[in-house]
Amino acid sequence: xxxxxxxxxxxxxxxxxxxxxxxxxxxxxxxxxxxxxxxxxxxxxxxxxxxxxxxxxxxxxxxxxxxxxxxxxxxxxxxxxxxxxxxxxxxxxxxxxxxxxxxxxxxxxxxxxxxxxxxxxxxxxxxxxxxxxxxxxxxxxxxxxxxxxxxxxxxxxxxxxxxxxxxxxxxxxxxxxxxxxxxxxxxxxxxxxxxxxxxxxxxxxxxxxxxxxxxxxxxxxxxxxxxxxxxxxxxxxxxxxxxxxxxxxxxxxxxxxxxxxxxxxxxxxxxxxxxxxxxxxxxxxxxxxxxxxxxxxxxxxxxxxxxxxxxxxxxxxxxxxxxxxxxxxxxxxxxxxxxxxxxxxxxxxxxxxxxxxxxxxxxxxxxxxxxxxxxxxxxxxxxxxxxxxxxxxxxxxxxxxxxxxxxxxxxxxxxxxxxxxxxxxxxxxxxxxxxxxxxxxxxxxxxxxxxxxxxxxxxxxxxxxxxxxxx
Ligand SMILES: Cc1cc2nc3c(=O)[nH]c(=O)nc-3n(C[C@H](O)[C@H](O)[C@H](O)COP(=O)(O)OP(=O)(O)OC[C@H]3O[C@@H](n4cnc5c(N)ncnc54)[C@H](O)[C@@H]3O)c2cc1C
Ligand code: SF4
Numbered sequence: 001x002x003x004x005x006x007x008x009x010x011x012x013x014x015x016x017x018x019x020x021x022x023x024x025x026x027x028x029x030x031x032x033x034x035x036x037x038x039x040x041x042x043x044x045x046x047x048x049x050x051x052x053x054x055x056x057x058x059x060x061x062x063x064x065x066x067x068x069x070x071x072x073x074x075x076x077x078x079x080x081x082x083x084x085x086x087x088x089x090x091x092x093x094x095x096x097x098x099x100x101x102x103x104x105x106x107x108x109x110x111x112x113x114x115x116x117x118x119x120x121x122x123x124x125x126x127x128x129x130x131x132x133x134x135x136x137x138x139x140x141x142x143x144x145x146x147x148x149x150x151x152x153x154x155x156x157x158x159x160x161x162x163x164x165x166x167x168x169x170x171x172x173x174x175x176x177x178x179x180x181x182x183x184x185x186x187x188x189x190x191x192x193x194x195x196x197x198x199x200x201x202x203x204x205x206x207x208x209x210x211x212x213x214x215x216x217x218x219x220x221x222x223x224x225x226x227x228x229x230x231x232x233x234x235x236x237x238x239x240x241x242x243x244x245x246x247x248x249x250x251x252x253x254x255x256x257x258x259x260x261x262x263x264x265x266x267x268x269x270x271x272x273x274x275x276x277x278x279x280x281x282x283x284x285x286x287x288x289x290x291x292x293x294x295x296x297x298x299x300x301x302x303x304x305x306x307x308x309x310x311x312x313x314x315x316x317x318x319x320x321x322x323x324x325x326x327x328x329x330x331x332x333x334x335x336x337x338x339x340x341x342x343x344x345x346x347x348x349x350x351x352x353x354x355x356x357x358x359x360x361x362x363x364x365x366x367x368x369x370x371x372x373x374x375x376x377x378x379x380x381x382x383x384x385x386x387x388x389x390x391x392x393x394x395x396x397x398x399x400x401x402x403x404x405x406x407x408x409x410x411x412x413x414x415x416x417x418x419x420x421x422x423x424x425x426x427x428x429x430x431x432x433x434x435x436x437x438x439x440x441x442x443x444x445x446x447x448x449x450x451x452x453x454x455x456x457x458x459x460x461x462x463x464x465x466x467x468x469x470x471x
């Protein structure tokens with residue numbers, strides 16, 4: 001612990017958001033960085049607890065050595081702190097921006113947890129700016145060839161570790177750019193795409209090959225010694241209403257993908273919210289990203305519908321520390337909507353009952369209805385609560401139901417009842433030379449969990465290639 005009284009002397013200070021109205025003028029980073037002195041003080045708040053819950057299963061899925069690098073950072077030993085961080089964290093520039101920071105909620109300082117995410121981001125960006133991050137080229141190669149299908153966080157983490165272990169790794173990605181949801185899903189203001197490309201270039205310099213615009217082939221196992229499937233879980237949950245084929249009705253990730261492509265190419269998006277009344281179905285994080293994106297595209301208005309009631313303001317009795325708090329959060333998109341529209345865009349316990357279209361099959365409005373729990377606990381529409389909302393763009397962000405059918409059928413694989421390629425023994429080994437990782441194995445989750453799962457699959461595939469531990 002760099003300073004025994006740090007947690008009593010300094011208040012928690014996160015990297016501040018840029019002003020809501022100013023940041024709506026661009027797709028640039030949401031946050032402004034803080035100077036080194038602030039980060040040193042923030043790191044000094046870490047108490048080096050006897051039982052560091054931040055590192056436990058309640059906290060960081062990568063089991064980052066948080067108290068150790070906070071201690072070094074607090075003492076100004078930035079390079080040593082970064083080295084400790086990189087022992088377990090493959091890409092802190094991603095988690096430092098988009099991780100919900102499970103570690104901070106599990107911190108013994110509870111609601112005032114140490115700002116580990118911002119500290120981690122500070123360290124990795126310092127490393128890049130000082131030239132401490134250099135390609136780590138393995139001293140020797142094993143001669144084994146590994147294919148990783150999918151270049152999201154799970155695929156990148158698996159590829160990175162397999163490459164560091166000396167195997168020759170090819171990442172096969174069907175999209176035109178690498179990164180999975182880091183590239184096409186999470187918007188640029190949360191994770192600028194040059195940050196994703198900086199890591200891809202570094203991995204290429206370390207020897208990893210990327211095949212873009214390329215689908216997984218059924219005969220992959222003939223060409224490679226091991227194949228790690230990290231295809232994600234992007235099959236969206238739909239709505240049970242007519243006219244879903246109307247112009248102006250889109251799944252959230254398709255809309256967010258087009259928005260990012262437009263930002264990167266400097267052109268108008270194929271589908272824009274500009275001048276439209278936008279309705280987002282789904283009150284979660286994906287829905288929030290749609291709200292923030294629609295506002296940047298200058299929509300006329302944005303409304304977010306959520307089936308469930310609002311979460312409580314503080315922890316419910318069954319949700320104690322150090323568990324993740326299931327409490328009401330107002331995220332950046334909703335904060336921006338409040339700044340522009342004067343009120344929270346979320347309407348709870350409400351869903352879409354029907355969609356109305358014009359003669360050109362364009363959506364023009366929709367009917368909403370309130371939901372209430374019946375005696376058997378199921379949500380059902382409440383008659384007489386119907387309302388009509390003007391709508392030129394309906395974005396469906398109602399969650400995901402598992403991995404995409406095309407990948408499964410191409411590789412003759414069958415998902416479990418929840419759409420996952422999760423071996424019954426809980427491992428990553430699907431049989432033969434095939435392994436699975438990330439959302440494809442666990443269902444839609446988080447970047448940090450996908451990273452941890454990709455590394456775990458790589459460790460298992462490495463043992464398989466070496467013929468060890470039961471293989
Ligand atoms: C809009 C949105 C915002 C999110 N924001 C956050 C956030 O802020 N923080 C957070 O922690 N998590 C967030 N998540 C969740 C997080 O992005 C995912 O959990 C994570 O990306 C999963 O990583 P993955 O590598 O398993 O899969 P993915 O990132 O989905 O990557 C899978 C890749 O596999 C490729 N692929 C699929 N099939 C094939 C095939 N047959 N051949 C070749 N390639 C194939 C896909 O094109 C894709 O590139 C968000 C999710 C969404 C949808
Ligand atoms: S990856 Fe996430 S949970 Fe782990 S230390 Fe960083 S912010 Fe915390």
